[in-house]
Amino acid sequence: MNNTLLNQPNKETIPEILSIIPTMDVVVFPNMIVPLLVLDEKIIKGVNQALEESKLVFLLAAKDSTNSSEGAIGTNDLYQVGTIATIMRLIKIPEGGVKILVQGVGKGRARDIVSQGDILQARIDPLEVEMNDIETLLPHIRSIKAIAEKMATSGHSFSPDFHIILSKMQDPEKIADFILSHLSLTVEQGQQLLEVQSQEELLETIYHYLHQEIEVSEIQEKIRNNAREAMNKAQKEYYLREQLKAIKQELGEDDIEEIERMIKKLEALPVNQEIKEEVMRQINRLERTAPDSLEATVTRNYLEWVFALPWGKESEDNLDIKHAQKILDEDHHGLKEIKDRILDFISVRNLKQDGYAPILCFVGPPGTGKTSLGKSIAKSLGRAYARISLGGVKDEAEIRGHRRTYVGAMPGRFIQAMRKAESANPLIVIDELDKLGSDFRGDPSAAMLEVLDPQQNNTFYDNYLGLPFDLSKIMFIATANSLDTIPGPLRDRLEIIELSGYTIEEKVHIAKRHLISKAIRDTGLDTKKIAVSDEVVRDIVNSYTRESGVRQLERLMRKLCSKAARSLVENNEHVTFSSENIENYL
Known part of the structure; x- marks a missing residue:
């Protein structure tokens, strides 16, 4: 590698025509020393000619560096205002091209860019910066030093000695050069500074960029702190959980795996965020409770009930009318009105999948096949089947469930039936609806109003679950021997089909x-x-x-x-x- 050290020329005489060196991604300012890599043969010839003559070149920044990678730079891609620089050192590279070290000595404007003998050159007019008196510049210098001190105290300084060096400077030109060598500017921002015509405007623009720099640094620091805090919190939680796991293993109370299984089950449940938050709260309570305590047993039973329910698990209806007709005729003789009503329902479902599910009530003498008919309907539709007998029920908690504060609390009969059916859309037969009672513990028939109301039962609230559960997809079939004992509001929710005796x-x-x-x-x-x-x-x-x-x-x-x-x-x-x-x- 050929390394030649060249002496810097004086700035008294600047030729009218200088060789151009386009610069990529950087704007060179006066008094700034910058290394450049030159690969283009035309530019290298211009460098060699400058070395033989005045050792001066004209540095022009390219307007858009993204286009330069796709092809050669045209004269229209260069800015008009650039930096006159002297070549301080040149290093030839064996693979081709040269590395040069240049120092800016002044500013100039290209009047005309010409190409003579395969050399890119420009006719230039030197530009002089308007010099302001020190009294005008002093407030700007103080503002710049103040913001530099703020950067140093907040830890956002460019370098450890940036503030110290700047505080000892008094010359506005040197202050500007020193700060420009540290700022990270885009080509557009650098060109804007290069084209500034007075020292006062230059210092104002530098102050603006320093203020912008400290704002960006503060935002970055805030983001880093937030990320660090989140990371520290996650690491702390992980460390504490591992410690808790080790302690519980030593005490023989290792329920961590059970908790993790519950969390995975919760993540897989197709329920809304409100339900997930409530179940997660119960899981956290179980985790904090001693495994052998009564409260842990109650919470564990509750969570087992929640995970055992068929959230969003529906069976597909068999909507083949001939199949349904065959099964109904095989299992029961006669009962034409009921069979027609079921076939009507199947026909509607063929046209509208999310259609209204009727709530039927079969009323007739004992032994006419009301209960067994419900099982046949479930079989014909391909639905899960469950039966709830309400004969003699007098406690409202049998419908709505017991609150978990009581020992031996259980969900209501409908939630229990949903668990047994393992489907969100079973057929449930409500047997002996006319034999509901009431006493000081409440009126079960009033609780049945919510269960059998299509407008309300999509968010049925069971006292034990404490969560809204959707009963709207269930097909209810009630049976009764008489309508006289069924309350009016409850009877109003039912589609009554009377069964007469057999001939x-x-x-x-x-x-x-x-x-x-x-x-x-x-x-x-x-x-x-x-x-x-x-x-x-x-x-x-x-x-x-x-x-x-x-x-x-x-x-x-x-x-x-x-x-x-x-x-x-x-x-x-x-x-x-x-x-x-x-x-x-x-």
């Missing part, structure tokens, strides 16, 4: 299709040959049953089969039932 022919048909085969299975006569004629069934219905339903008929059929089983066991004989001998058996 003789319907009872005979039900016995043949369902009751006889069931009685044979119940008495162990599956593989034995036993027959009950239609005439016998009709005689039993006419002479031995006085009911609207078929429960007594079912009991009589089971009694006949029991007699047949006894005859088979005692005498090894098959009994043939007829209208003449059924009186002996019944």
Whole structure:
């Protein structure tokens, strides 16, 4: 590598035409010493010519450095005002190109940029900075020194000795040069300073940039402090949790893994932020409580209930009308009005998936198949099935749940049914709705108003859960023997479907299709040959049953089969039932 040290020329005579060196990403000021890398052959020729003559070059900053990487810089890409500089040192690079060390000696404006003999040159007019008297500049110098002192005390100084050196300076030109060598300026900002025409304006602009620098430094320091505090807090929490984990392991109270599992389950729950915050609060309480304490047991049971509920877990309805019709006809004979209503509901769901779910109430005499019909509807829709019997219930807490302050507290029956069904849209049969009672513990029928109201039950509040739970996707089917004991507001929320008693022919048909085969299975006569004629069934219905339903008929059929089983066991004989001998058996 060829290293040549050159002497700095005097500034008395500046040629009218100087070789141009474009500078990228930097603006060189007078009195500033800057190293430059030159790779372009045309520029290198200009440097060599300057070394042979006055050793002066003209430094012009490129306007946009992003375009320079895509191709050669044109004369239109250069600013008009630049710095006249002297070449102090030149180093030739073996791979091609040169490194030069230049020092600015003054400012100039390019009148005309010309290219002569493959050398980029410019005709320049030297520019003189307007010199102000010291009294005018003194306030600006004091302001600059004051802000430099502020930077030093706040720890935002450019260098450890920046303030000390600046405080000893009195010459405005040297002060400006010293600060310019430390400021991080964009090309546009540097060019703006270079084109300033007076010392006073230069010092004002420098003060503005120093003030901007300290504001940026304060914001950066604030961001760093916030990040450091957050990091320290996270590290502190991690350290304390590890210590707590070690202590609990030594005491045999290691429930950290259980807490972590609960937190993961909570993150996976498809619930809103309000519910997550409340459950997280209970998890934190459990973490702070001794595992063997009664409070920990209560909190743990509560959290187990929360995580066991089917939040957002819905089964897909089977909306095949023919499939539903087949199942309903197989399980129950007659009941045309109810079957039509279920098929209507399936038809609506085919057209509107989030449509209104009816709240049906089957009213009729005992034994007419109200409860079993609900199970058949659930089967036809492909929904989970749950049954709640409200006969004799007098405590409102059976519906809304007990508060967790009581020992042995439990959620209400509807939340329990949701857990058993493991689905957010099951079919729930509310049995014996007309037999709800009331006493000093409250009125359960009043609590049922919220459960059976489509406008309210999407945020049903259970006292044990303490969280809103959505019951709006449930299909409710209530059963009752009479409407007289159902309160008016509750009856108003129900779609009443009355079931009349079965006719003789319907009872005979039900016995043949369902009751006889069931009685044979119940008495162990599956593989034995036993027959009950239609005439016998009709005689039993006419002479031995006085009911609207078929429960007594079912009991009589089971009694006949029991007699047949006894005859088979005692005498090894098959009994043939007829209208003449059924009186002996019944």
